[in-house]
Amino acid sequence: MSIVDTPERRQLRELTRAFVTREVLPHLAEWERAGEVPRELHATAAKIGLLGIGFPESVGGSGGDLLDSIVVTEEIIRSGGSSGLIAALFTHGIALPHMVAAAGGQSGGLLRGRLGGGQVRGDDDLVDRYVRPTLAGTMIGALAITEPDGGSDVAAIRTTARREGDHYVVNGSKTYITSGVRADFVTTAVCTDFPGSGELSLLVIDKGTPGFTVGRRLEKLGWHCSDTAELSFVDVRVPLTNRIGEENTGFLAIMQHFAAERLSLATQAYATAQRCVELATRWCRDRATFGRPLASRQLVRHRLAEMHTRAEAARAYVHEVAARVAAGEPVVTEVAMAKNVAVAACDQVVDQALQLHGGFGYLRDAEVERHYRDARILGIGGGTTEIMNEIIAKGMGL
Numbered sequence: 351m352s353i354v355d356t357p358e359r360r361q362l363r364e365l366t367r368a369f370v371t372r373e374v375l376p377h378l379a380e381w382e383r384a385g386e387v388p389r390e391l392h393a394t395a396a397k398i399g400l401l402g403i404g405f406p407e408s409v410g411g412s413g414g415d416l417l418d419s420i421v422v423t424e425e426i427i428r429s430g431g432s433s434g435l436i437a438a439l440f441t442h443g444i445a446l447p448h449m450v451a452a453a454g455g456q457s458g459g460l461l462r463g464r465l466g467g468g469q470v471r472g473d474d475d476l477v478d479r480y481v482r483p484t485l486a487g488t489m490i491g492a493l494a495i496t497e498p499d500g501g502s503d504v505a506a507i508r509t510t511a512r513r514e515g516d517h518y519v520v521n522g523s524k525t526y527i528t529s530g531v532r533a534d535f536v537t538t539a540v541c542t543d544f545p546g547s548g549e550l551s552l553l554v555i556d557k558g559t560p561g562f563t564v565g566r567r568l569e570k571l572g573w574h575c576s577d578t579a580e581l582s583f584v585d586v587r588v589p590l591t592n593r594i595g596e597e598n599t600g601f602l603a604i605m606q607h608f609a610a611e612r613l614s615l616a617t618q619a620y621a622t623a624q625r626c627v628e629l630a631t632r633w634c635r636d637r638a639t640f641g642r643p644l645a646s647r648q649l650v651r652h653r654l655a656e657m658h659t660r661a662e663a664a665r666a667y668v669h670e671v672a673a674r675v676a677a678g679e680p681v682v683t684e685v686a687m688a689k690n691v692a693v694a695a696c697d698q699v700v701d702q703a704l705q706l707h708g709g710f711g712y713l714r715d716a717e718v719e720r721h722y723r724d725a726r727i728l729g730i731g732g733g734t735t736e737i738m739n740e741i742i743a744k745g746m747g748l
Contacts, residue, residue, distance in 0.1 A: 396487030445491030530579030683745030
């Protein structure tokens with residue numbers, strides 16, 4: 351039996367498919383035009399338990415693990431949703447884990463840390479103020495790491511947080527922030543030493559805090575229903591109690607949670623490929639040229655067979671690596687390989703799927719056209735293909 355084909359996960363698939371069919375498909379084209387999904391969708395997903403999948407019940411989640419999250423991600427796309435929808439609806443998957451981990455949520459209990467000067471702080475307070483409301487669908491969170499001149503170089507972050515009494519004073523800017531327009535709070539990576547020193551901390555910054563400005567909504571090639579923004583911080587005062595974990599532990603926290611983000615993107619990639627195989631197969635069976643269905647031609651059949659093979663092989667490898675991550679194995683190199691394998695399969699398959707659709711595939715009315723646009727970000731987000739190759743090379747001892 352497949353690791354994601356247990357009776358419980360089959361039920362999770364059915365729940366996810368019903369959610370997409372009822373709540374998403376009738377409105378997705380409208381959300382693409384609007385540039386965002388409605389806040390009400392978060393509450394609806396929370397009510398049936400989908401929003402909290404992968405987060406422990408002790409912090410307001412629905413329980414489950416990384417593999418359950420993969421099942422939900424895969425099924426949303428296979429049911430006709432999109433990776434852009436996942437980016438918009440499940441941004442908390444990258445905004446909240448650092449808070450949960452700092453509060454001890456991953457080990458089933460909430461622990462406490464200390465501020466400088468012996469003051470007791472409670473990361474459980476962050477859980478109560480941000481994690482629980484977000485998993486209940488009443489708040490939206492975002493993660494702000496990338497900066498205009500930093501790209502994938504996390505250690506080079508230049509947004510600073512200067513300690514001033516019981517506050518930090520934050521100055522800097524962020525860009526390409528998913529859900530940055532709608533977010534009620536932003537988990538923000540800041541430098542607590544000189545800019546570019548690599549001494550990073552994570553602060554939770556509320557929208558509406560004086561000096562915190564959400565800039566223009568960025569228009570993108572794909573992921574149209576996922577809002578993306580630039581953020582600016584000018585002398586923004588953030589309470590010390592909004593720091594996640596200990597000071598200068600932000601870099602490690604970010605690195606520790608990259609595996610889950612990269613596997614989510616890998617899942618979106620192979621699931622998009624699978625969906626495009628289904629769409630292309632259906633089209634080639636129904637579409638006739640010169641008096642014969644496209645699927646009756648050997649060239650077309652072989653192309654579909656190759657597409658199916660790539661998608662299924664990528665799925666199998668991502669599942670294998672995900673199972674090892676869920677078991678606690680340190681498989682940084684394998685995660686990078688899984689992301690690159692899945693992205694490469696997706697790139698090849700969506701291109702061929704659109705080609706098989708002919709002129710119709712180039713129209714906005716075609717679902718395959720949306721997948722073609724959305725797929726391009728998967729080799730960029732969460733660490734580019736080139737960065738993944740550097741990680742793989744390092745794992746090889748090069």
